[in-house]
Structures are given as structure tokens and as C-alpha cells.
Amino acid sequence: MLGVGIIKGLAETGRNFIGSYFDRDRLVTVEYPEQRVPLRENFRQFPFLVHDGQDAAIGLRCVACQICEKECPPQCIYIEKSKDKKPDHLGKPQFFPAVFNIDISVCMSCQICVEVCPFDAIKMDQDFELSTADRFGGLLLGKTQLARPNTHFQRIHPREAAEIDTRRADERQKAEAKAKADAEAKAKAAAAAAAGTAAATTTAAVDAAKPVGARPAPTTVPGPASARALPGAGAGTVPAAPSEPGGQV
Amino acid sequence: MTPWFLLFGGLVVVGALGAMALRNPVHCGLSLVVTFVGLAGTYLDLGADFLGLAQILVYVGAVAILLVFVMLLTRTGRGESPEVRPGGWWWGGLVAALVAVGLVGALASVSGWKPRSEPMTFPTVRDLGVALMTDFVLPLQLVGVVLTAAMIGAAILALPERRGGRVGRTPKGEEPEQ
Amino acid sequence: MAANVDQIFVHLMQMMVDRVPDAVAPWVRAAVGVGAVLGLFGLLFGLTTVCERKGIARMQNRLGPNRVGPFGFLQFAADGIKSLTKEDVVPRSADRVVHYLAPLALLTPVVLTFLVLPFGRNMVLMHVDTGLLFFFAAGASTELAVFMAGWSSRNKYSLLGAMRAIAQMISYELPFILSTVGVVMIAGTLSTVGIVESQAARPGEWLARWNLFTPWGLAAFLLFLIAAFAEANRSPFDLPEGESEIVAGYFIEYSGFKFALFFMAEYLGMFASSGMAVTLFLGGWTAPVAALDWIPSWLWFFGKLLALIALFIWVRGTTPRLRMDQLMDFAWKFMLPLALLILPVVAVWHYLGGGWRGWLFCTPVLAAAYVLLGRALVGRRRIQRRVYRYAGEGVAS
């Protein structure tokens, strides 16, 4: 009969009207600035750079390998390699990014940079309240704005961070054990060689401490090929905080 | 001569002048509506409630709409609306003068320009209805028959002509449901 | 006491009128009355827009406006200020005079319709014999304003919208008016006050004589209400402004305050139609049962009015929109025959003097007509629920 379907529909909307006052399932609106839904652990927004310890200048995990720059689908990452090296958490000397820019107005939050990074250095942040009055400068984030401590990462992605932290701790332990063993072996060898020529040993040790390919000062043109370590920056010494080269993209 | 009469009379005159003088036919139609409203106001002022309201209901609500519809619908795809030839004014003026003379004569013969001595009684709607259903029942029925015939004719005219296909393609075997 | 409360507004008005010289008394009475009605219904308009948004939001499991004022109830004030301060854009090719006059020409008759609504006992602004006719006459003149708006905008969408609106309003005017004729036949008067009084409980009766309580009254009420939906351009008959097809219809080229006037006229029209439905079928300001007579009459009227407005909102939150030809079919092939049928049925009811014999005759006739007409309307297009089959299987639902 004509009208039955409409009456059924009215009953349905009526039920939803009344239900919206009692049923949690029927009032799903969240009043956003006051009420917040807890973020899902996997939720991703824009990338950030992880650093160990409190000082971003020292602890940045990024080694400026530029893999993310190459793999980034919208090409929103720009990296300039440092000219010198600093040791990473394993004590190995590594490059660090002199410039690391992400244009988050271009970034499409695909997480591919995170997946391809072999150093766990870039991760996805969950901060989504990024509005700014300056859409060009305000959305181009530099290294200092991108750096977040590992504690931040542990807070937003606890499961993943725990996994990575254990892995890194293991690696470090192994590296330390290896370094110890090496040192012991070296000491042993040194002890064994002590009987031999002492002067030759000293020169060899100095050679070993020197990085490979110590060359004259680099050119000013940035680029992977020209980024070279300065002579004299030996293993175990901490370089001064690198100054940011002025040129922005 | 109440102020109301002046107001409504003015509306009638202004509207009628506008209907004659304006260039855009739709504007003419709209100012004719002003005339209708003025007339209805005059009726109401004279105490003929039913007549006045029926005037608005029928003339403003239906006839005026019909008028503007006709204006929009009957324009062909070519040329301006036909120009009024100067010679036509004379004929128009003559007809208007004749109508005026007739009206004045009729009024003069009926009222004789004398104020009524006995107070006027306003017929109520009930009186109108009773009159229509008793004294004037035959004319009423006749009008009804004529209107019915007109309506049937209009319906037949409005039926879609069945000739060939419609404009544009239609899915095979499916007459568009219109 | 109850009588005092009932007549409080009447007394207030009388006090006010008594304090001024006799010569200006009618003017003061009129001005105060019109001012009160405009203020009241203007406020009601504002609140209804908020309530509508909140109500529909609730039906849709949302919260609705809740930022401006307590529970968002001052949203209408914010909207009003916004529309007042917005730029008034008039298309370059528009017919400026007509474009300017259209919203006024729409709002004025709509406001006039409130003059004949009896809001309570002795509370009617214009007590005339032909109140009902006045209501329809004023209502009918809105069509021209719609045409003016649509035509003067020089926009294809607005002209389409205006044509739709006029066709719709004229089509639904017939059942709108015809459905009230039965009430006039029973009440024997065109005066709205008289119609309300004819529906009051007679001394000694416990139930009021609302027209709704008769089979023909119920049918006519439904017809009137459906036609009122169409006259007010409310969903499911909101084709003239069908935003998904012709974007906003006849007022597409209006902005700022003029747009607000259209909006207001639409809502006031809805209030007026609801008020008339209350007057004609729901007994106006009378109580449904004599035992509830102590509640002030104006409360009854506004209670019923608000209930009808809630119904309008409820339906809007539920139904999709009809198509133009279906709308016409519904008006001419369903509502008009039914409205015409109600007239002889009312005559027979009157002849039988109501009572059980009236019920016995009227109910089956109207129900049969409803079912048959409905079937004819739906059946010709074979509109029905369907049964679906699955690949490799027989028919399943």
C-alpha cells in the first residue's frame, strides 16, 4: 500500500533520533578540539628524524645515505651530506645530513621513506595539527624542526620502537663486544709485537686511525660526490655541531 | 473618497498605465498584476470581501501566472516580439473611447450620481452561495459544463502528440516515462 | 484564574488600547498585533532553523550546531548577522527592479496569512467572514513572486526552478483548497474563528469535535498536510530548489539578506500552513478532551503548531525527493481525485449526521479510494520491491 515504505522510513529515523540520546553507537560524533580520540598506534602523518639522547645535533640517526631521497615518490626530501663524519651508536664514523628538508606540502605520507631507511632514522610522526599561516616557509621543515628524540618515537609507536631499541641495543652490544675483542686482539698483537720494532707499530696505528682518502678541502658545490670527510677527524673524536649551510631549497 | 479608495484607485491606474507603456512584456504582465491587486483592494474597501479575495485568488494567483507563462511559452525562436504599428494606435484609441463611453453611460443610468439614501447591506458569502444555488443554479451549471469542456479540451491539447520518435535517442523498447 | 491566563494577551492588548485616544486605537491595535506576530514568528523562524538542524542531525547520529550560545540555540542570530553583512550580489544581466522586488513580493503575502489565524480564544488579528479565503488568496499570490525571482535572475537554473515551483504550487493548490472545503461544509462558515468554534466540545461532551476525529477529516487532513509540504517546498517536494539538480532553484542568484528573506518566507509559509492545518482539522486552540480545557488556549495552538513543524522536520530528514513528473502525477492523479471524492463523502456524512452510520459509510469508501488510487498510481509504473537471483542459483530475496 502506498505510504508504508515512507512510514517505515520515518520509524527508522525516529528510532535514530531517540537512539542518539541513549545509544553510544548512534551518536558517533566527537567534538574534536575538546574531545580527542586516542590515536591508533599505526597512525602516520608526516616523517620526522629520530635522534638518540637529548641533543638532536649529536644524536641524529640519519647518515645522509640519501636512499629516502631517491625513493620518495613525490620527491619531497632534500638532503645534503655533511663534509665530515661523526660516530654513530656503534662507534662507526658516519656522515650526517648537513641539510635535511622535507616539504610537507608535497609529502603524501606514504611511509616509503620509513620502509627503505636501513638506519631506523626516519619515522612517521602523529602530529596532525600542522596548520600554519605561511604555506611556503611554514610547511618546509628543516633538520632541526624534523628532529625528535627517540623517547617521542617510543611514545607514539611503542611496539615498533621497542623492537628497534632491542635490535639496536643488541647491535651495540655486539659491536662493543667486537670492539673489545678487537682491542684485546690488538693489545695481544701489540704485546706480541712489542718484542719487535716499536716505532713501526706507532706509525701503523696512526695510519689506521686516519680515514681513507684524506684529501684537501672540498668545493662549495654540495652533492654526494663532493661531500667528503675532513682530514684529521679520527675515530672516537666527536666533531663540533655542524653548522647549517645557508642555502634552502 | 476614502484614502483607501485613493490608494487602490491609484494602484489600478498606475498598473494599467504600466501595462500599456512598458516595453518588456513580462514587465507589462507584472504591472497588470498591480492593477488586479488594486481592483481587489477596491472590492475589499467596498465591503465585497468574497469578490475581492476571489479576485486575488483567481487573477493574481492563476490568471497572471497564466499570462506570464503564455508570454514565455509562445515566443518563437526567431525575431523580436511583433512591433506595434503606428496605425494601430488609432484603432486602439477608438476602442478605448467606446468602452469608456459605454461604461460612463452604464454607470450614469444606474446610479444617477446620487448618494444612496438607505444604508447599504453587504451580502455575505452565505447570501452569495444561497443565491447561486437557488436563483442562479442554471447559469452556474452551464458555466460548470463550459468549464469542464474547456478543461477536457486543454487536457487533450496537452497530451503528447504521437508522431514518430521523440527528440533524441531513447533506450530501445523503453518509452521514456514522462 | 485559568480564564485569566487564557486571556492574558487579550487583556494586555485591551489595556494598551485603552490608554490611547479612540481615534488611533484601531491603528495601535493593528500595529501591536502585527508587531507581536512578526516578532513571535520571526523568533520561531530562527529557533526552527536551529531545531531543524539539530533534529535532523540527531536523526543522522550527529550533534548539529552546538557552538553559538547555549546548546547552539543562538546559531540563528549568527546566521542572521552573517546574511546581513554579506555582499548582495546581483547578476549584471538581471532585471534589477524585479530582482529586488521579488523577495518582498514573496514575504508580504506570507506574512498576511498570519492575520486570519486564531492563535487562541479571542486572539485573531483580523476577524473576517472570509478568513479562509483570505488565507488562500494571500497564499496564491506568492507564486508570482517566485516567478519574478526566477525570471529576473536571468539564469537557466533559476528559471527552471521557478517553472518547477510555479507548476508545483498551482498543481498542489487545488488539493490544498479542495481538502478544506469539507471543513467549510461542516462548519458552515469561511471564518477561521467560526471553524475553530465549531470544533470545540459541546457542553457535556468529553471529546472535542475535531475534524481530525472523523474519517473524512483524517483523509482531508492528510491531503492538506501533503499539499502544505508541496506549497512550502519542503522535502519530499523540494524540487524547486532541488540542490542536486538545479542547485538552488529560483533563488540561486540571491545572496545576503535577500536570500535570507526567501528562506524566511519559506519557513513562514510552512508555519502558516501548519497553523491553518491546526485551525481546520486539529481544532485550533481547543483542547482535545474537555478535561484539559484548563490549559490556556494559545498553548494548545502553539503546541499543535510545534508538533506539526516537528513533523515537517522529521519528514525532511527521512525522504528523498520526487521527480517533477511524479510530483505532477501525484497531485493530479492521486490527490485531486481523492480531494474531490471527499466532498460527496462529507455531504453524506452531514446528511447521515455523523455517528456510527457515518463511520460505516465513509471509512470504507475513503479507504477503498485510497488503496485503489494508490495502486493505480504505483501499478502503472510497476513500482514494487523486487526479488533478486544469484548466479548459478534460483531466485532468492
Next chain:
Amino acid sequence: MLTLDADGKQGGGGGVDRRFEVLPAGVESNGEGGSLLEISMGPQHPSTHGVFRMDVVLDGETVVRLKPVFGYLHRNHEKIAENASYLAAMPYTDRLDYFCSLTNNWAYALAVEKLAGLQVPERAEFLRVITAELTRLQNHVCLAGFLMQDMGASGTPLMYGFREREKILDLFESLTGARMMCNYMRFGGCRTDAPPGWLEEARGVVDRFPRFLDEFENLLSGNEIMMARTQGVGVLTRELAVSASVTGPVLRACGVDYDLRKVDGYGIYPRFHFRVPLGDHGDTYDRYMIRILEMRESLAILRQALDQIPEGPVIDPKAKLRGFRPKPGEAYGRIEAPKGELGFYLISDGTANPYRYRVRPPSLINLTVLEDLCLGHNVADTVTILGSIDIVLGEVDR
């Protein structure tokens, strides 16, 4: 029927004075003394589902001609993919049909897996089925809502649809990290495993879904206005559908039994029991109802998949993320996306980026029949017909 101002140059409707001197382009006589009216629906029109334009020629309100105009959202997807690594194209597939990023991912991953001969672990196959069917649910729910919105239902069905979609999007968010641009599948599996408790949460969503479907059907499927608006409107004949290579629910609504999940049996679909609903009229109502019925079948698949999902790795250990260079060759991977057959055709020349990358978008190909469906109908029907075809402009324009 209506004679209107013919000049389309000024404003929306044309000036008064220059009326009818000549009939400008697009306006012509309808052969009955009136002229046709050409209106442009879109690209800023509320019912065109994005930046899409329909040049409609009307006789009165009847559609005489209709020309779909698209390309406003063209983003050069195929050429970008041909100049990027295989992996880098994956997040771009999300943006094709942005309602169904997971099925897009799957179709692309399938094509690359065919090209490179990668195997997908069992658990990843199950996760793919689960996410794809959830995607289908939320797509169809939104479609029904949008369709009703186009009919002027004040958004109520749309809001109910969105309410359910939110739950599914929450699932996506906790699985993939994003609600719409999921970028979840990888060549040889999925990016991550489901977080703890995710499968149970999905189970809960699936269990509560039928209640919503019942309510939705109460609200609309039997609604007289809805039926009157959709039945007999936009009839697509079987022959036209097949010859225009229409796919998906639009095709099945014409009664053609063609569902790639059955036909190709890609992934692990042959393991699940589900039915393919078919319509007999091919009109808008059938297209709507087929989707409602498909949702119920999707729920059946989801229940089975959630019951049977095994433990194990989610990605082929041989699959490489970086430096992925498939052997020279070509492959076409296609799946039954919610909107129809979504295919990716790839040619590899052995380098790190595809030599040719081609998308077969169901939205675009289904859209080609729009004019045939709309002719002879009311202008209001074009809106519902367009809604029932279910397009996403991101996929149409690419």
C-alpha cells in the same frame, strides 16, 4: 516546451535584448517550435561527485543530448609511474579511486607479482581479502548514501553510511596507518602484519554490520519515493553493457554473471563460499540493490576469512623493496574492485621503472554509457543515474 533566453554568454542565462536574433551554438530548435536548452552541469555542481561536467541539452526537462566532460583532475598518473620505481607507484595507486585504496593496491601488486613471479604468503592473502572486502563494504555504503543524497534525502542515508564507514576506516587506520591513502600492499605480500587485537576488532565490525544494512533497507529499499525515482530509470541493456565493456555491479545489475572473484579466482577467493547477485532490469534500482546484496555477500566472505586466517609471515622474503628490477616481460593484473574490473598492465624492460604502465579504470569505462542511460530521461534522473554508476573522478581522470 520552454523557450528560454538563447544567449548563453551573459551570466547564466543571457541578456534580454539580444534574445532570439540568432540561435547560438548549442541551442537549436526541437522541431516543435521551441528551442533546446543547453545547460552545463558542473564542474562546480553539487551532484557531479567531483570536478566533472555534463553538457546537457534539454528539451523542457528531458535530456536530448549529454556529453560527459572530464579531465579536470588529470594528474598524469601513468607517466609518473613510468618514471618512478615500481614501489614508488604504489602510493599513487591510492589516489586513483580514493575510496578504495586497498583494492587499487592489490590490483597493482597483483600485476607486479605476475611480472616478477613473486609468491604471496598465506596470511598476506587472507589480509588482502579481508581488507578488500572491507573496502567493498565501505565503498558500497557510501555509494548508497551518495545516491540518496543525489535524490535529495537531506543526507540521512549518507550519514548512516558514513557512520559505518568510519568504523571500517578506523580498522584501516590501525592496520595501515592511514584511513584512506592506505598504501598497504607490497609486491609479495603486505607491508605489516595486523596489530594485536585487530582481527577481533574487525570481527566486531563485521558482526555489527548487518544491523546497519537492515536499518538501511528499512529506511530506503521499500521507500515508495526511492523506488519511483529509480525503477525503470537509466536502463542499461545487457548488449550495450557487454559491448561497452562495463564491469562490476553496473554490469551485474543487467544480469550478466561476471565477477572476477569467480571468473579469475585471483588470490584465494575460490576458497570462500559466496554468491553473485544479479539484477534483471538493469535500472538504477537494480544497481543500488545489487550493491546492497553484494555487501551481504562480502560479509559472508569476511566471516570465513576472519575464521580461517592462519599465522605466518605477511611478505615473501624474496621480495625486495629497493632495487626491484623485474625481468623483461609484460603482465596484466586485474581484480574485482568495488566499482568493477580494475586492471594494471605493465611492461618491464628490466630497468627499475616500468616501460609501460597502464591502468584500466572501471569508473571511466562504466562512465562511457552515461549518455545512453540518460537520454529521454528527466534532468533530475541524470543525477541519480550518474550516482548509480558510481564514479570517482580520481580514477576517471587519473
